[in-house]
Amino acid sequence: MKLVIFGLSISSSWGNGHATLWRGLCRALSRRGHEVHFFEKDVPYYAGHRDLTEMDGGYLHLYSEWNQVWREASHELRDADVGMVTSYCPDGIAASELVIDSAKFRCFYDLDTPVTLSRLRAGQTLDYIGPRGLRDFDLVLSYTGGKALIEIESQLGARRVAPLYGSVDPEHHFPAAASDRYLADLSYLGTYAEDRQNALEKLFLEPARRMPDRRFMLGGAMYPEHFPWTENIFFVRHLPPPEHPAFFCSSQMTLNVTRQAMAEMGYCPSGRLFEAAACGVPIVSDYWAGLEDFFEPGEEILVARTSEDVIAAMDLPETDRMRVARRGRERTLACHTADLRARELENILSSGSPSEQACEPVLA
Numbered sequence: 001m002k003l004v005i006f007g008l009s010i011s012s013s014w015g016n017g018h019a020t021l022w023r024g025l026c027r028a029l030s031r032r033g034h035e036v037h038f039f040e041k042d043v044p045y046y047a048g049h050r051d052l053t054e055m056d057g058g059y060l061h062l063y064s065e066w067n068q069v070w071r072e073a074s075h076e077l078r079d080a081d082v083g084m085v086t087s088y089c090p091d092g093i094a095a096s097e098l099v100i101d102s103a104k105f106r107c108f109y110d111l112d113t114p115v116t117l118s119r120l121r122a123g124q125t126l127d128y129i130g131p132r133g134l135r136d137f138d139l140v141l142s143y144t145g146g147k148a149l150i151e152i153e154s155q156l157g158a159r160r161v162a163p164l165y166g167s168v169d170p171e172h173h174f175p176a177a178a179s180d181r182y183l184a185d186l187s188y189l190g191t192y193a194e195d196r197q198n199a200l201e202k203l204f205l206e207p208a209r210r211m212p213d214r215r216f217m218l219g220g221a222m223y224p225e226h227f228p229w230t231e232n233i234f235f236v237r238h239l240p241p242p243e244h245p246a247f248f249c250s251s252q253m254t255l256n257v258t259r260q261a262m263a264e265m266g267y268c269p270s271g272r273l274f275e276a277a278a279c280g281v282p283i284v285s286d287y288w289a290g291l292e293d294f295f296e297p298g299e300e301i302l303v304a305r306t307s308e309d310v311i312a313a314m315d316l317p318e319t320d321r322m323r324v325a326r327r328g329r330e331r332t333l334a335c336h337t338a339d340l341r342a343r344e345l346e347n348i349l350s351s352g353s354p355s356e357q358a359c360e361p362v363l364a
Contacts, residue, residue: 001033001349002037003029003036003080003084004073004077004099006073006083007086008090009040010022011040011046011051011062012050012051012052014045014046014049014221015221016088016191017271018086018088020271022038023052023241025341025342026038026055026058027056027338028057028341028342029058031342032339034342035058036055036057036058037058037080038058038061041062041089041091042064049238051242061073066094080103080104081104082103082104083102083105084109086108086128087112087115087116088128092129093128096130097130105139106139107138109142109164110143112143113143113148113152114268117152117261129156135158137158139160140156140158140161141164143165143166143268145165146265147266148265148267149161162348165341166271166273167274167341168277170333172242173244173245173275174278175279177246178249179246179247179250182236182246182247182251184217184251184252185253186208186216186217186284186310187219187247187253187254187255188204188217188255189220189247189248190219190220192221195261202306203257203304204255205228207307207311209230211232211314212230212231217233217235218233220237220238221237245279248275248281249280252321253283254281254283255283257285262288266290267288267289267290273285277332282302282321283302284309286303286304287305294335295331298324302316
């Protein structure tokens with residue numbers, strides 16, 4: 001199968017969660033004998049933080065302007081089995097028109113479904129979805145499941161919708177040696193987002209204030225100068241994916257915080273969640289509807305709704321924390337790898353619905 005994808009970025013993981021997901025998924029698709037072409041606009045902020053120049057298991061097409069690349073894109077679509085456009089693609093509307101007019105099978109993948117739907121409800125324009133919505137695509141994939149799938153149909157006219165959740169590549173995320181640079185009692189890795197700040201305040205910043213003798217480590221891009229740092233919070237601005245295992249494995253526990261729009265929608269596991277679990281680190285996460293479909297609370301992941309919950313999790317005996325970490329890693333390797341998602345994608349594309357793959361909690 002040949003897939004031609006028009007996306008946000010695969011060449012730079014700076015400030016976005018798309019790149020790491022696509023790298024793992026494209027590698028898995030290649031291992032399964034598929035050919036992937038990824039078209040990415042060469043924008044300055046990604047070019048300045050580029051951490052991939054050639055796709056492992058695919059073809060990267062960097063371009064400056066759409067009018068300079070559409071002929072090449074049209075040529076690749078000519079013998080492609082699937083043409084796909086993703087959310088936040090800089091030329092999403094133009095690429096969608098080309099895919100709809102040229103591709104044998106037309107697919108849209110929204111990796112930002114809650115944000116897309118919240119902007120629609122607010123009457124805001126989407127620069128990656130045209131005025132006809134998604135009605136002209138044969139299939140719409142969503143990074144978010146649950147009620148989001150119904151809203152995609154009702155608000156955007158999608159005819160066939162299926163979830164394709166995030167994943168992790170175990171060859172790139174695994175238990176690693178700790179690094180003195182990242183040592184912490186609690187870590188958090190994520191790009192700054194204003195609608196995540198309230199939860200971050202409650203689950204990360206307040207515990208840091210109450211536990212001045214503990215070390216907290218925050219990694220991510222775009223944090224403002226006025227961010228409320230404390231003396232025991234240490235910061236690393238940007239971590240390329242190869243550094244993620246060392247970052248996670250240098251802390252006693254890591255925190256997952258979900259953007260507000262995603263948490264309200266539910267069924268929204270982030271790629272960072274699976275990465276940390278694959279690295280064998282105990283995770284404490286905010287709660288959102290559907291979390292238990294991915295990890296069993298109390299057994300494979302710890303759930304926090306308050307600052308006190310985070311502090312209690314940090315104070316658990318090491319044996320309890322490591323039991324949660326081990327079971328979370330087992331669940332991830334059994335259910336949430338890029339190879340499994342590649343197989344799910346094959347099934348969805350061939351049938352229009354997700355595979356019925358059993359995935360039960362792993363209890364020792």
